[in-house]
Amino acid sequence: MSFIINQELCIQCGQCEPDCPALAISHEETTKKYEINQKRCIMCSHCACICPMAAVEDGKEFFLDWKDPACDPESLHIFLAGKRSVRQFHDREVPREILEKMLELGSYTGTASNAQDWHATIVVSPEKKTILRQGVQKMQAQLCKAIKNKGIRILAKLIPAAKAYLDDPNIMDKLQALEEELHSDHDRVFYQAPVVVILSTTKDSPFGAANCILAGSAMMYVLQARGIGSCYIGFAEQMLNRSKSICMQVGVPQGHKIHMVFALGYTKVKYQRLPHRKKMPVQFV
Incomplete structure (x- = not known):
């Protein structure tokens, strides 16, 4: 697939050239026409989406028209702020068409250099979910045992990411609760959720984490709009990246690194108010 400019439709408005992130579009002095350098093009479709005359074509199909739905900003703000991490799910199947809509929206999110390198593993099988849950729980038990060892705790504090966790004065009480x-x-x-979503990319993807998190966040918001709750499971992401066996058993592609895991389903509860949140530290420079 490659993009070309249909010169019969082009009105020389010049909107496409500055919008191209790859600097692949230029106005040729000899022909007085806009042209696309195929060697530079990253197939992001920005030129096709911005063209008022639909003059940019890819030789395959027409692009879907889009118009700003003019959402009320304040209502949208409240809706987004109301996203909660749901931990009480109904034992009710989520229709396949809703999951496909979720994936469709995720595919529209931006990716670095238009890599579109994410991969989704949708776990709905009870057997596969049991493998996931038991595997993560086993690693949690191993972690609890290790942290109880004073020598290991001292060494682990040399790791910046672990130090803040281990410096918690209530760490032992929290470990006891986890063990119980x-x-x-x-x-x-996964809180008995009917669906678990695993987003991954190949290990050599330079921006895989950001690409998956952007897609996953959009997916969770569109689920909320359809009355379905979700919960990001950071611990599962960390644990699964340490177990090739579990990843293979549930179908994560070989050689992939997991960047996001979340559970989803119809929620048993309705949240009545927004929580308190600390103000985000900021500086304007």
Whole structure:
């Protein structure tokens, strides 16, 4: 697939050239026409989307028209602020068409250099979800055992990412609570959610984490608009990246790194108000 400018439709408005992130469009002095350098083009479609005459074509199909739905900014602000991490789900199947709509919106989010390199593993099988949950719980138990070892705690504090966690004065109480949950029938990993989404890219993707997080965030917001709750499971992401076996069993592509895991389903509860949040530190320069 390659993009070309239909010169019969082009009105020389010049909107496409400055909008191209790859500097692939130029106005040729000899022909007095806008041309696309195929060697530079990253296939992002910005030129096709901005053209008022639909003069940019890819030889495959027409692009869908889009018009600003003119959402009320204040209502949208409240809607987005109301996104909660849901941990109480109904045992109710989420229709396949809703999951496909979720994935469609995720594919529209921006990716660095238009890589579009994300991959989604949608876990709906009870057997696969059990493999995921038990695998993560086993690693949680190993972590609890390791942290209880004073020598390991001292060494782990040399790792910046672990130090803040281990410096928590209530760490032992929290570990005890976690261990109690591990020995109960409660699913404190995915909360009995009917669906678990795993977003990954190849390990050599330079911006894989950002690309997946952007897509996953959009997915969770569109689910909220359809009355479906979700919860980002950061611990599962970290643990699964340490277990090739579990990833293979649930179908994550070989050689991929997981960047985001979230559970989703119809929520049992309705949130009545927004929580308190600390003000984001900021400086204007």
